[in-house]
Amino acid sequence: MLTIGKLGAQAGVKVPTVRYYEQIGLLPKADRSAGNQRLYSRKALERLAFIRHARDLGFTLEAIRDLLSLSDRPDQSCAAADAIARAQLAEVESRLARLMALKAELERMVVQCAGGRIADCRVIEVLGDHSLCATDHRHPEGEHIA
Amino acid sequence: MLTIGKLGAQAGVKVPTVRYYEQIGLLPKADRSAGNQRLYSRKALERLAFIRHARDLGFTLEAIRDLLSLSDRPDQSCAAADAIARAQLAEVESRLARLMALKAELERMVVQCAGGRIADCRVIEVLGDHSLCATDHRHPEGEHIA
DNA sequence: CTTGAACCTATAGTTGCTAGAGACACTAGG
DNA sequence: CCTAGTGTCTCTAGCAACTATAGGTTCAAG
Numbered sequence: 127m128l129t130i131g132k133l134g135a136q137a138g139v140k141v142p143t144v145r146y147y148e149q150i151g152l153l154p155k156a157d158r159s160a161g162n163q164r165l166y167s168r169k170a171l172e173r174l175a176f177i178r179h180a181r182d183l184g185f186t187l188e189a190i191r192d193l194l195s196l197s198d199r200p201d202q203s204c205a206a207a208d209a210i211a212r213a214q215l216a217e218v219e220s221r222l223a224r225l226m227a228l229k230a231e232l233e234r235m236v237v238q239c240a241g242g243r244i245a246d247c248r249v250i251e252v253l254g255d256h257s258l259c260a261t262d263h264r265h266p267e268g269e270h271i272a
Numbered sequence: 273m274l275t276i277g278k279l280g281a282q283a284g285v286k287v288p289t290v291r292y293y294e295q296i297g298l299l300p301k302a303d304r305s306a307g308n309q310r311l312y313s314r315k316a317l318e319r320l321a322f323i324r325h326a327r328d329l330g331f332t333l334e335a336i337r338d339l340l341s342l343s344d345r346p347d348q349s350c351a352a353a354d355a356i357a358r359a360q361l362a363e364v365e366s367r368l369a370r371l372m373a374l375k376a377e378l379e380r381m382v383v384q385c386a387g388g389r390i391a392d393c394r395v396i397e398v399l400g401d402h403s404l405c406a407t408d409h410r411h412p413e414g415e416h417i418a
Numbered sequence: 419c420t421t422g423a424a425c426c427t428a429t430a431g432t433t434g435c436t437a438g439a440g441a442c443a444c445t446a447g448g
Numbered sequence: 449c450c451t452a453g454t455g456t457c458t459c460t461a462g463c464a465a466c467t468a469t470a471g472g473t474t475c476a477a478g
Binding site for chain 4: 275286288289292296305306307308309327332333334
């Protein structure tokens with residue numbers, strides 16, 4: 127049995143975050159010691175590592191909740207898990223495309239700032255004029271960059 | 273003079289967001305009509321477009337606050353603006369690198385899910401085992417991961 | 419003149435944590 | 449056995465950057 131500190135260290139998750147995951151029901155309520163301290167099994171560590179890894183991959187806690195509930199019923203088709211991962215992949219690809227465009231624009235901005243005065247600064251100028259922008263900045267559903 | 277709705281529409285910013293920007297001091301307090309409704313000049317529209325564009329580029333509101341205060345004093349060196357833009361570029365490049373790694377891993381996950389049962393699902397499996405992960409997940413600041 | 423859209427304020431909710439206060443529990447050394 | 453120093457407990461509040469809701473007012477069109 128692990129205390130919350132060891133658990134967090136082994137999973138790479140901070141202690142308050144573990145308690146937070148319990149609070150929102152992503153982790154089950156932990157068993158307690160005689161002195162009311164949380165105790166975790168190896169299984170709990172695996173579950174937490176799963177969460178940690180999925181977070182690293184950019185899954186939302188909601189998606190992770192779904193994946194966890196799927197993995198709790200291992201006899202069903204994995205189509206649902208696949209769908210979640212595919213959606214996540216699409217998300218990542220779109221973020222990637224946007225970021226590459228942004229990188230190009232930022233590079234243009236930075237290159238053109240040659241130590242002049244602000245009045246001539248491309249950084250300010252480019253930011254002030256959307257029409258100079260090569261990127262497509264339409265936001266179909268009011269969503270922003272993560 | 274524009275009402276808040278027209279302003280928002282022209283800048284591509286939602287009305288509550290405009291009010292929020294005023295509240296946190298990113299936009300100056302707007303003039304009001306006889307009936308207490310906000311009225312905006314062309315200049316205010318430009319300022320808002322600047323903010324919108326910078327947000328699209330991933331600048332934080334704090335960075336934007338700095339850029340705006342710079343652009344209010346156009347006689348100074350643009351070194352500061354350049355520094356902000358360069359920091360932003362570095363941010364974007366690092367996010368880009370991470371996202372590309374994530375994309376590779378997600379693709380691996382998705383490809384390997386061939387319509388089997390969850391028990392064999394790579395999506396779940398890969399998420400459960402950090403060691404299968406190609407990505408570098410080290411945490412630079414004194415975090416001990418076993 | 420009336421309807422309905424757009425506006426107003428104020429407050430609370432969102433996501434995914436993080437930080438603080440003040441109190442209790444456990445462990446190692448003397 | 450005592451004490452010091454961690455680690456843990458609960459609870460509350462805060463962060464970014466909005467978004468949503470409630471309940472009211474103003475404005476422009478028909």
